[in-house]
Amino acid sequence: MTDPVDPRQNQLLASLPDAEWLRWQPQLELCKMPLGEVLYESGASLHYVYFPTNAIVSLLYVLEDGSSAEIAVVGQEGVVGIAIFMGGGSTPNQAVVQSAGMGYRLHADAIKAEFERSIPVMHLMLRFTQALITQMSQTAVCNRHHSVDQQLCRWLLLSLDRLSGDELVMTHHLISNMLGVRREGVTEAARKLQESGLIRYARGRISVLDRPGLERRVCECYSVVKNEYDRLLPSRVAV
Numbered sequence: 001m002t003d004p005v006d007p008r009q010n011q012l013l014a015s016l017p018d019a020e021w022l023r024w025q026p027q028l029e030l031c032k033m034p035l036g037e038v039l040y041e042s043g044a045s046l047h048y049v050y051f052p053t054n055a056i057v058s059l060l061y062v063l064e065d066g067s068s069a070e071i072a073v074v075g076q077e078g079v080v081g082i083a084i085f086m087g088g089g090s091t092p093n094q095a096v097v098q099s100a101g102m103g104y105r106l107h108a109d110a111i112k113a114e115f116e117r118s119i120p121v122m123h124l125m126l127r128f129t130q131a132l133i134t135q136m137s138q139t140a141v142c143n144r145h146h147s148v149d150q151q152l153c154r155w156l157l158l159s160l161d162r163l164s165g166d167e168l169v170m171t172h173h174l175i176s177n178m179l180g181v182r183r184e185g186v187t188e189a190a191r192k193l194q195e196s197g198l199i200r201y202a203r204g205r206i207s208v209l210d211r212p213g214l215e216r217r218v219c220e221c222y223s224v225v226k227n228e229y230d231r232l233l234p235s236r237v238a239v
Helices: 018-027 108-117 119-145 148-160 172-179 183-195 211-217 221-232
Strands: 029-033 038-040 048-052 056-062 068-074 094-099 101-107 167-169 199-202 205-208
Touching: 018 101, 018 108, 029 048, 048 056, 048 108, 056 172, 068 119, 068 148, 068 172, 101 108, 108 119, 119 148, 119 221, 148 167, 148 172, 148 183, 148 205, 148 211, 148 221, 172 183, 183 199
Parallel strands: none
Antiparallel strands: 029 101, 038 094, 048 101, 056 068, 056 094, 167 205, 199 205
């Protein structure tokens, strides 16, 4: 009897060599990722890494006053919980499900053992970590230097790259928390994109109508991040 969700919908799991895949398969646990679920809190010990298959997880930095800003998103291309195999065990950011779906989790002891045992696994996880660091760095630059509508375009395109469809379920309030800007700023940016025929927004659902138009409007931050993921995480078996 097979699982209803193929683990190899996740790009990292799909890139595992056969020997590693045979060891991992019985240890992977299928898990639901409902919208808003917190996978780990800031400063807490991490017990699992998560491999989304059709969900998107937002990595957020939460300030003492409760305000937050997104530093990266992770979907089917990656893994959530890099602090485990990088040796930290915890991280100051919070991981929250941004788009509901499914995924698989692997216990911390298992991923640490595989990271130390297998050169292909180590290389694969380090390449993903480098791509994730690029996304975090570019997000900081984008939030400092580019307009809110450009930031929204970047956020939409990065999210679409991690989904099979062209629709996102997300309110202006949640987007403002992700981008770390005022809700009014997000409302105005979304209005501009809608008036330009790029998106349709209604009742918490954003439908992208013209992706090429979004790509023309977005700042260079999106292509920097996408090119780095494409370069570091090719669709082939890790070595």
